[in-house]
Amino acid sequence: MPAKNGLMNLLVATNLFPDTKEPWRGLDNATLVHAMRQQDPGLNVRVLAFRPSFKRWGAAPLKPRPEDASLQPQYFWAPYVPRMGGMNHRLFSFAFARALKALPRDFTPEAVLVPWLFPDACGVVLQAAAWGVPMVAVAQGSDVHGYLNMPMRRRAIMAMTRGISAIVTRSNDLEKRLAKQGADERKVHTVYNGVDIHTFKPASRAAARDELQVPQEGKVLLFVGNFLPVKGLDLLLAAFAQVVASSAQPVRLALIGGGPLEEALRAQAAQLNITDKVHFLGRHGASQVARWMQAADAVCLTSHNEGVPNVVLEAISSGRAPVCTDVGGISEVVEPVLGKRFLVPKREASAYAAALLDVLANPPDEGMLHEAARGYAWEKCAQQYLTLLRGKA
Incomplete structure (x- = not known):
């Protein structure tokens, strides 16, 4: 559990996180983590960012945007086999387990945030459920709209919901869709994405x-x-x-x-x-x-x-x-x-x-x-x- 002094080691694992080649990829997730750090300066964040690949394994030669350097993201390839789409969460779990070895020895996750349900959260929960720390998955849209119609992916997502602390849905519609498939309604919370009201404002x-x-x-x-x-x-x-x-x-x-x-x-x-x-x-x-x-x-x-x-x-x-x-x-x-x-x-x-x-x-x-x-x-x-x-x- 998080330390009593308010400091918390937060591990973020997702395929949706920007780099210098794709600065728009998962931009809302990076913005969210920065916003959490602004609200809680004691948040010690490490980001494991994955990119799906059919042929490549291990570390990916990608660099963070300058504004994300403080989040210390590390990039990895995650094996992804199109014809085995319903099993890709197990391959993601393997990639996640290997990526954990790159974390500093003194970094012990006290909470885990995983934006994107399949294969990301479904794979991470296979490794992290036993840690006994809060783990929050984020349903962003297509991972619910599309994947709940695919039997193997739907089963993996429903299994994941049983081993996780909470699921954030970025709309109430997504929350209802998960609940309809059997997700525990007590675990599902609608939290709308934020907006930067200081940048996006009326002007001449x-x-x-x-x-x-x-x-x-x-x-x-x-x-x-x-x-x-x-x-x-x-x-x-x-x-x-x-x-x-x-x-x-x-x-x-x-x-x-x-x-x-x-x-x-x-x-x-x-x-x-x-x-x-x-x-x-x-x-x-x-x-x-x-x-x-x-x-x-x-x-x-x-x-x-x-x-x-x-x-x-x-x-x-x-x-x-x-x-x-x-x-x-x-x-x-x-x-x-x-x-x-x-x-x-x-x-x-x-x-x-x-x-x-x-x-x-x-x-x-x-x-x-x-x-x-x-x-x-x-x-x-x-x-x-x-x-x-x-x-x-």
């Missing part, structure tokens, strides 16, 4: 556009995220084309992010004859994303499924309405602030375009939105995690 749209060299006239819609099938960006482009056709003023769509679908999205934009109005900006850090939100008129999300994505809270905190497909736990944070006005229930381009035209014509008060976001500040989120990690839930 004109000044932001000047800084980013965005024309002052017209409207700007913004997407932030990975270019992956789950994000449903084909729907966004189709709806945006309708907005362009219906709008009497210039409208632009800025896409921050990257991923395997970029080429297909560029081709779709060309087919829809909106290439000159769709801007692929690449990946950006938090401060630059915040500046783009201040320059934009609304933020778009057209996902097939989600937990509660950070971008939704960041948009609200920036005073910009998020226009979202009504999936996963998104409504849990949007509806109390904006009602169902910008929650699109059907995957129809015309319905999503109508919501975009509505927000451009009638934007909500940005001060009201930012004030609502204060309830999701990282400081509050970190305190909830610390309570669970100290076994006080």
